[in-house]
Amino acid sequence: MRLLLRSSVPSSTKGALVDDFKVMLTRKESFTCLAKAVAILVIFSLGAAAGLWAAAGPREYINTITVYFTGRGGGAPVCCRPDPDPDFAEFIAPTRLMHNMTDEQLFWRASMVPAAEYPFDRTPKVAFMFLAGTGVLPLAPLWERFFRGQEGRFSVYVHAPPGVAINVSEDSPLYQRQIPSQETSWGSVTLMDAEKRLLANALLDFSNERFVLLSESCIPVHNFSTVYDYLVDSHHSFVEVYDRNSKQCRGRYSRRMAPSITRQQWRKGSQWFEMDRDVARSLLTDTKYYPLFQRYCRPTCYPDEHYAQTFVHMRHGERNSNRTVTYVDWSRGGPHPAMYGARNVSPELIRSIRMSAEPCLYNGRLTSTCYLFARKFTPDALAPLLEMSSTVMQY
Ligand SMILES: *[C@@H]1O[C@H](CO)[C@@H](O)[C@H](O)[C@H]1NC(C)=O
Ligand SMILES: *[C@@H]1O[C@H](CO)[C@@H](O)[C@H](O)[C@H]1NC(C)=O
Ligand SMILES: *[C@@H]1O[C@H](CO)[C@@H](O)[C@H](O)[C@H]1NC(C)=O
Ligand SMILES: *[C@@H]1O[C@H](CO)[C@@H](O)[C@H](O)[C@H]1NC(C)=O
Numbered sequence: 277m278r279l280l281l282r283s284s285v286p287s288s289t290k291g292a293l294v295d296d297f298k299v300m301l302t303r304k305e306s307f308t309c310l311a312k313a314v315a316i317l318v319i320f321s322l323g324a325a326a327g328l329w330a331a332a333g334p335r336e337y338i339n340t341i342t343v344y345f346t347g348r349g350g351g352a353p354v355c356c357r358p359d360p361d362p363d364f365a366e367f368i369a370p371t372r373l374m375h376n377m378t379d380e381q382l383f384w385r386a387s388m389v390p391a392a393e394y395p396f397d398r399t400p401k402v403a404f405m406f407l408a409g410t411g412v413l414p415l416a417p418l419w420e421r422f423f424r425g426q427e428g429r430f431s432v433y434v435h436a437p438p439g440v441a442i443n444v445s446e447d448s449p450l451y452q453r454q455i456p457s458q459e460t461s462w463g464s465v466t467l468m469d470a471e472k473r474l475l476a477n478a479l480l481d482f483s484n485e486r487f488v489l490l491s492e493s494c495i496p497v498h499n500f501s502t503v504y505d506y507l508v509d510s511h512h513s514f515v516e517v518y519d520r521n522s523k524q525c526r527g528r529y530s531r532r533m534a535p536s537i538t539r540q541q542w543r544k545g546s547q548w549f550e551m552d553r554d555v556a557r558s559l560l561t562d563t564k565y566y567p568l569f570q571r572y573c574r575p576t577c578y579p580d581e582h583y584a585q586t587f588v589h590m591r592h593g594e595r596n597s598n599r600t601v602t603y604v605d606w607s608r609g610g611p612h613p614a615m616y617g618a619r620n621v622s623p624e625l626i627r628s629i630r631m632s633a634e635p636c637l638y639n640g641r642l643t644s645t646c647y648l649f650a651r652k653f654t655p656d657a658l659a660p661l662l663e664m665s666s667t668v669m670q671y
Contacts, residue, residue: 386476400485403478411440414655423449468579488550493652499671515588516545516600528577545585548602603647618656
């Protein structure tokens with residue numbers, strides 16, 4: 277925002293006025309919109325009065341005063357931020373998520389790397405990407421509580437079936453955060469396409485630094501600041517990667533992927549990944565391995581459990597933690613993990629997920645904070661979860 281005052285006041289007087297105003301501005305760093313508006317009015321009236329006062333005098337003093345408002349940078353666009361070009365703000369952090377780009381166009385645009393430093397204050401954000409298979413997010417009220425008061429440090433993206441609008445209120449951080457979507461079917465490569473679509477749309481916001489994939493049955497087990505610091509400060513991505521001599525792991529490898537992908541390079545892991553910006557961008561630009569998965573990883577091979585895992589292992593292994601931050605309980609056996617409904621949800625359960633019995637590595641040190649999120653929770657678990665969120669999960 278730039279305010280231009282043109283008047284015929286002796287420059288010494290004008291300088292004093294402006295200096296006083298500058299002092300006011302710099303002292304009160306967190307100027308509110310209202311205060312700014314009032315300040316603008318004051319300066320205008322001063323200018324007008326000065327103009328009247330000087331009208332009778334000689335005209336040789338005519339010059340220009342320029343007052344710059346130096347707002348505080350960082351985070352989401354806020355009211356009265358001194359951004360002279362709204363198109364630039366929209367370019368670096370799109371607020372309108374709907375577009376008509378094809379995946380090819382979108383992935384290409386999303387994979388651009390800035391060649392120079394960011395010409396704006398960049399607060400890293402965490403992108404929460406919801407893959408809402410049925411277009412319903414029954415645990416949204418819990419997430420809304422988790423996000424409350426954290427504007428500027430996160431962004432939300434939702435991939436719901438085409439034509440389905442998720443039902444959240446207008447003041448929800450999930451409101452109008454749906455991205456252009458396409459049909460998906462369980463176990464097919466279309467699911468991986470949807471994950472890449474979420475990554476690509478999230479990459480369009482240059483402040484997004486960490487990217488976490490979530491389902492409608494996931495919940496946060498720590499508060500936002502814990503989750504944010506954990507992810508933003510991590511030296512590694514959290515893509516679970518392992519190799520097992522079993523039908524469900526090595527048994528899904530196809531020899532036709534060789535020599536690009538050998539049996540020794542083939543990996544498996546949880547679909548629910550977390551990755552940093554470089555890894556996310558790299559995955560989107562991959563044209564070597566993805567076609568092999570499209571062609572040769574078909575049921576009973578599931579691309580969402582092998583593609584990102586094998587790719588990250590091959591290309592970014594040293595930057596990966598090889599573990600997931602999303603807890604799930606497979607201990608009961610069978611093809612589906614444990615489901616937690618109203619009757620199974622207890623403070624003890626959530627506490628045991630928040631503090632792991634088995635420690636894990638975080639930035640080279642052992643910690644018991646291994647999981648930030650957990651699944652799978654049914655819609656009727658919402659009420660007990662809301663009840664314990666402030667005492668157990670600290671949000
Ligand atoms: C996408 O294309 C349709 C049909 O041409 C148009 O009505 C719509 O406004 C476009 N959407 C955006 C976000 O540009
Ligand atoms: C959307 O949510 C509101 C409030 O929870 C509920 O009353 C309404 O029936 C829902 N609408 C649909 C279409 O599900
Ligand atoms: C978040 O949780 C941690 C511990 O889990 C706690 O120390 C911290 O005070 C909480 N932060 C807020 C803002 O509530
Ligand atoms: C994860 O595995 C890779 C090999 O793919 C290894 O280079 C890396 O050090 C492992 N990460 C950690 C944190 O141990």
